[in-house]
Amino acid sequence: MIALTLILLLSPLIGTLLLLFCQNSSKDLTILISNISILIAFLLSLFLLYLFYSANPGPISANFLTFADTSLFSLHFGIYIDSLALIMSSVVTSVSLLVHYYSISYMKDDTSFNRFFIYTNFFTFSMLLIVFANNFLQLFIGWELVGLSSYLLIGFWIKKESAIKANYKAFLVNRVGDIGLLLGLCLILLSYNTTDYNQIFQIKNSINIDSVSIFGFTFNALSAICLLLFIGAMAKSAQVPLQFWLPDSMEGPTPISALIHAATMVTAGIYMVARLSPLYELTDGVLIFILYVGSITAFFLGLVALVQNDIKRIIAYSTISQLGYMTAALGASLYSLAMFHLITHAFFKALLFLCAGSIIIKCHHEQDIRKIGGLRKYMPITYLAFMYASLSLIGFPITSGFYSKESIIDAIGYFGHTIPYLMLLLSIFTTTLYTSKIFFKVFFGESTLPKEEQNENPSNENDRQMLLPLFILTAPSVFLGLFIYDPLMIGILFQNSLAANELIMSFYNGYVINSFKFFLHSFTTINFLILLIGLIFSYLYYYKKAFSINVPHFIRTTLTKEYGFESLSSYLIPKVQNIFTKYLWRKIDISTIDNGLINNTSSFINNLSSKMKKLQTGFIYHYSLIIISALIFLLILMRLTY
Amino acid sequence: MFDYPILSTLIWLPIFVGLILVASNDIGKSLSTTITLLTTLIILIISIKLFQSYDHSVGNLQFIEKFVWISGLNIFYYLAVDGISVSLVLLTSFINFLIAIYASSEDYNNKSSYLGYFLILEGLLMGTFSAFDSILFYIFFESLLIPLFLIIGIWGGENRKYATIKFFLYTFFGSVLMLISIIYLANLADSFAIEDFYYLTLSFEEEIFLLLAFLIGFGIKVPMWPVHTWLPDAHVEAPTSGSVILASVLLKVGGYGMIRFLLPITTEAGIYLSDYMIYLSLIAIIYISFVAFAQEDMKKLIAYSSVAHMGFVTMGIFLVFNLMGNNPTAAAIGLEGAMVQMISHGLISAALFFCIGIMYKHSHSRLIKDNFGVAQFMPIFSFMMVFFLMANSGLPGTSGFVGEFLVITSSLGSSFLFGFLAALSLILSASYSLKLGKNVLFGDNQKNSQGYLECKSNEKIVLGSLVIFVLYLGISPDVLFNLLDKSVSDIISSISLGRA
Amino acid sequence: MIPISYYLILSTIIFTLSIAGIFLNRKNILVLLMSLELMFLSVNFNLITLGNYLGDLTGQVFVFFVLTVVAAESAIGLALLIVLFRNKKTIDVDDLSELKG
């Protein structure tokens, strides 16, 4: 069991190393190595999943490499196998396999073809490192490596100026979050000098008692640690204050947006909180904070998506708002629901991005939806795939998106968190709006692109490699919900890896009863009503252009400016930083310390010595005068003292 | 267990060969490079043998060589080595070996004396790390300046005169104070051996003065915040290998001196002043990172970044004072973190200076705006440079992270504010290193006016071996930890013994 | 009966005169050497008078040695003067200022 997971974990790494060494080999060799390594990982995780559920042993944790073993602390790299980890790894590997396969054709005419696959393999390895981490240090290392691979992949086209700016910003914002994570990690190591999950889980109630003084006020240690760890998650999963890097990270190639910025990396934060759910259960106040952060992100970022016109940026904002849903679920300690939404979201969001990718390739890298139009006739398969994915995104009944999103909204409503419930309800409306905006504009509207741009004949839509993943992805993004909803709710799926199962049970018995009844019941709820209104509204507004609403200028600019985050991040901070640092360097470092102290002392000594020089006139009588006056002075001195 | 005195050979062999090289100026470039390569290789092998035969479990002074030197003042030629010195000796020999490889492709006028000075410098560095008699330590500590002064002075950049004189006088001023305190201590303990100083009972005022004297003496060497302005100038003017050896090993002498002298002797004063000193190193970390961000000159940027990283080292050391009272394990973590940070910063800053040297060789300009779009023409080189920039900003999985991680853990022990401010360096170091990477490596460069072409084989070897070591120390720094573990706990116990 | 203080006063007067001479002369180094001789003279005066006062002959013996030293010194002084004159063509104090700082 452990050996298999070890192989699973290391196969992408071996793939990366192999690709690294045969860099300038032929294209198909790279395709071969990269896809096989991910395929092995995928098959292994499926097999392990099956093995785990058949034998269902408890969580297994084993260390395979000692990081540092001294008298003061002992840190290791290890593997932690339980249902949560295996499900997450199968999701990650499956999406990554499909994206690898998809990007063979997407990147085929790119010069640095091999480099792309090195980075994606490396990304999958570091993601698995997080998934299978059995201690906080390995979690942090995987966390940063994922940040590094997203930095490399966003800035993949090194010549593209905006891509370099984007990856610089992305990495720094992730680093802001990582400070929280690092401080949490250090606090744990300091107070319990072990970072191992098991040991921490065992002594978790004793942690609750000690206190930590942060900036003077004393906090309960556990809630301080969990809050700090959540700050790291906020940056990685793009929650409200630290979310402005995700839309810019669309500069990278579309497959990586699908892989990293939709399915896997951004969900690392959610996974971490879910993994540490036993700890989060004991904190006070942190969960409420998470709940409100999640719901605010869900609602407000959804609004911003309405005013965007770049297809990838709209999907990026929708990812942020869906992540808001998941965080809200975590906040309401509905961990398995959050994980369920994470899984379904991974599939249908990856599908959305891949469709967007094929659209972009078709229209020769044109991403502005106002220009593209009427692709229904030319790209039937992408059209169908896109439709299913957006239905699932909206949460249309029967689709898996419906099961995960609706259950989160109803559960939060059921447990009486009123304001977040309202926010999530309203964001259903915004989600339907912007998804149908893309849908109608791209597939039904008229295109303004010059004719030969959009080669007419539908036959060569795109080659097989791009369309096969779309087919494969539509299945889980639509039917997965039905398939795993009941086992999830009864708590078999994430057996003893997530806390607070009894909450889900009570919701299940009290509200849902079973998946089919939940489906029927949903037609009568408000959610479906809002959904319908949204659909009709967008049908009339986008497709028929029946009426036009002039959104007041003030709202439009705030939204485009992403509530000021956009201008903050791309102009304000760099400019302030430049001026401030230049000032610091010029004023303090150079003028005060360097010139002020050092050069001044040297010049002081210089002119002091030049004054002394005047004394040596060269004339004897001056010297004799000096001698005599000194003699007189000494005599007087002797007389006075003697 | 050794028939021949290993430490003395480590010191005097390179000095001897160096002198020959300097003296015989007419031997050709190729011959002098082979000689240097050979000697540095031998030294590397000896120090690896030293490392293997140094048994970590005991951890006290080993390979002791003690002969009477000046019987009148009972000064001894006293060489010995403990965990900390072994790691630094290894670092020196490794870096010098890399310099020899790198320098083989360089061509400087009268290159044999250029390489000769490096060998002398290597020998003196070995001496500083293994001297256990304070006067011997002081002599080696002082004589370090001379070869470097010549290297920067003769083969340096444009206004090298200003830089070298400033560098020389600055460190000289520091060490004068140090000499006074050594003599003061010596006539108290009427012996110059360092461990005799440990058991002296000093009054509080004495300790305060000694602390300040040692602090200034070593603070200038480790450029601590207010006295750091000599480093950027020295780096900008030094030739590539000169600034490599300066950044990677010479700064560690200051840190090593602090651990050897400051910690065990002036404990009471240290505890009393520890808050101010931690504020100093915090300023060094945060303020200097801001200043590093504003640089236009690549070398200056890396020089300021090494000041910031050395801020972590000093912080680790002063935390020991702060935490001695209530939490000795955190103090030990801090000190171990400082030690690891020294070694890892030595490797990373050496690598970064090598990269800048390679780029300078093609574009002949150190300014950031003159170098752009390097990645298009030098893919392997820019891969390694991105790796080192990442290591410089403390990416876990590289050795840069380990040191900072431990120092932040122990700083959280004393107060959350210290930990938070130290952790801030995570963003700041990332911001300036990646800014360098962004402006220099990426971006579009059609006509390749700077004439970048892929780096030669020996440069690849140099950078490759540094990548391997930084990764190895990042993934499993266990080998370093059990080397340092015993010596660090000895120092902590000798401090608590001193205080009790 | 001449009290001892008279002699001492006389010798101080001679001594200060010679100092003024060294300091005052603008003419040439020769006068400087001569005032130096005067200074030695006044010193000898003191030696003898205080020798008498203490009833010890060492004063006078010492004067004897002072005389030999002064002889040698003025010989060397004048030789230097000649060499100086040969090179500089002048021994006027005002234009001998090569040692200017």
Add this chain to the structure above:
Amino acid sequence: MNIELITFFIFSFLLIVTSIKVITSPNPVLSAIYLVFSFFLSAVLWLLLGAEFLSIILILVYVGAVMVLFLFVVMMLDINIAKKSAAYIKYLPVGVGVFIIFNVLIIFFFINTFENINYNAINSINVISESNTENLGYVLFTDYIVEFEIAGLILLLGILSAIVLTYRKNPNNKYQNPTEQIDVEKKDRLKIIKGLKE
């Protein structure tokens, strides 16, 4: 007022006047002569003090040798008569000022300790006999023999240095160097020229 006091006053007054003249006279020759004159006067004063041998030595050695040397040098170097330069006037007050301060200083501060001791300066110290020369000779050759030798050396030094400093080798004077003449080989002397017809 007995006879010694009168002679003392006369001669000391004359001595002061001559030494002032030595300093202030423009012509170096004149100042040399005044110096000679002041030595004579002080020799007399020394006689008063009972140091006859020394006063004779003073006149014979000092005036005879050193002053002659001075005059010789003065004559040799064409030192022009210094005109009353303006600087001289400017510095006169300073010179006089220094003179007065110094006198006041030493006389009032140090000498008045001897004020109350009316010890007669004039008496003769006799070690083995009456005459001062004999006593001096005795003391000189018993206690101070080493210093006596050193004094001889100093004089030798004086002579040597004077010669070394001023001696200039005349380039064109010819002289024989016997050592060089001896160690000569055949080839220096003999030059065989071939092909000479008989």
